[in-house]
Amino acid sequence: MSAASVTVGDVTGRIILLTTTHRIAPGLLSWPAWEALRGADRVLCADAAHPQVPYLREAGVAVETAEPDARELVDACAEGATVVVVAAADGEPRLTDGLARLAGSGRTEMPSLELLPGSYDLPGARLIDVVQTMDRIRRECPWSGGQTGEGLVKYGLEEAYELVEAIESGDREAVREELGDVLLQVVFHARIAEEDPDEPYSVDDVAGTLVEKLVRRHPHVFGDAVAETPADVKAHWLREKAAEKSRTSVTEGVPLAQPALSLVAKLAGRARTAGLDVRAGPADGLGGELLALALRAEARGVDPETALRAAARTYREAIHAAEAAAAAPPRQAAEGTAEPERDA
Structure with a gap:
């Protein structure tokens, strides 16, 4: 429903259902909301612990x-x-259903009924729900409450690979879920970090560090x-990163634990950006041959890991086709070539 008033029946007064969002700091209401609150004969709120109530009373509104x-x-x-009814988070369904029944009966002279959004969610506001939900799970779930950052590592890797698979499949619903x-994983690790007795940090610290890094590494923006x-x-990004980390080699910061083809591509890209002329040396068995292929792919602007994964998917489909052919029943003899009936 929009912010416009919805009027039912003859006007003998006004009922204003004021909705707010818990994702915006209490007290940050729209000007129409403050006008309605200050001009009301009565302001009601069923929840004494509603986050807006202290701020409304501080502003002189009798709630x-x-x-x-x-x-x-x-x-x-x-x-x-x-x-004015300051609505709870669920929007007061019991009250609105009752008003709808009265209005539909035709036997009650109804006042003007208005829905007035007092505040709106900003982009990204649902992230607050994620943090609050994770906080409760950490406190109340026996499994989540006992997890450590080290114990979650395997799940982080799994989720990253599942996201890659979803992106490459082109399934947008799957991408959103992944x-x-x-x-x-990010929120979970940050929540665990809050409990560290020596060096705690929160998801806000994580976000703050990220914002500072993005600003610092985008001087052109x-x-x-x-x-x-x-x-x-x-080039800007790499220069800023090198200065931050006080790195003396382009290989620093490249995780060796990543898949081998990605590792080769990352190292080759760093060397090329730095203007280094690096020779891979003579091929040493299959490893050397694979290295040479990965370097060729990277030089052509092709990510070798992505290229091999695409080939692997094609190979998987070929396996499925071979399995289906092997499981299919034998084909019937062509018509006209069936074995003739034998005399009894």
Whole structure:
């Protein structure tokens, strides 16, 4: 429903259902919301612990802790009064259902019924729900409560690979789900880190560090540097990263635990960006041959890991086809070539 008023029947007063979101700091309400609150004859809220109530009272709004039913609320408006109901998180379904029944009966003179959003979620606000949900799970779930960062490593790897598979399959619903699973790993690790007795940090610290890094490594966006091509951007990024880490080699920071083809591509890309002329040396068995192929792919702008994975998927389909052929029943003899019946 939009912010516009929804009027039912003859106007003998006003009932305003004021909705807010817990994802916005309490007290940050729209101007129409404050006007409605200050101009109301009564302001009701069923939840004494509603996060908005202390701020409304601090602003001089008299908020009554009350939970009238639909009939009582309509009667309160009988003399033309305006009543604002500060809704709970679920939107007060019991009250709205009761008002709908009264309005539909045709026997009750109804006041004006208005739905007024007092605040709206900002982009990314649902991340607050993720953090709050994870916090409760960590406290109340026997399995989650006992996990450590080290114990979650295998799940992080699994989720990353599942995300890659979803992206490469082109299944957008699967990508959205797998992104959520990767996000869960981030939030889970950050929640565990809050409990460290010596060096605790929170998901806000993680996000703050990320923002600072993004700003610092994009001087062409947030500063005066100029980057006109993707190559310029990459050069900025690598320079800033090298300065931050005080690295003396382009190989520093390249994780050796990643898949071998990705490792070769990463090392080759670092060397090429640095302008280094590196010879792989003579091939040493199959490893040397694979290295040479990976270097050729990277030099052509092809990620060898992605290329081999695509070939592996094609090979998998070929295996499925071979399995289906092997499991198929023998073909019937062609018509006209069947064995003739024998005389009894």
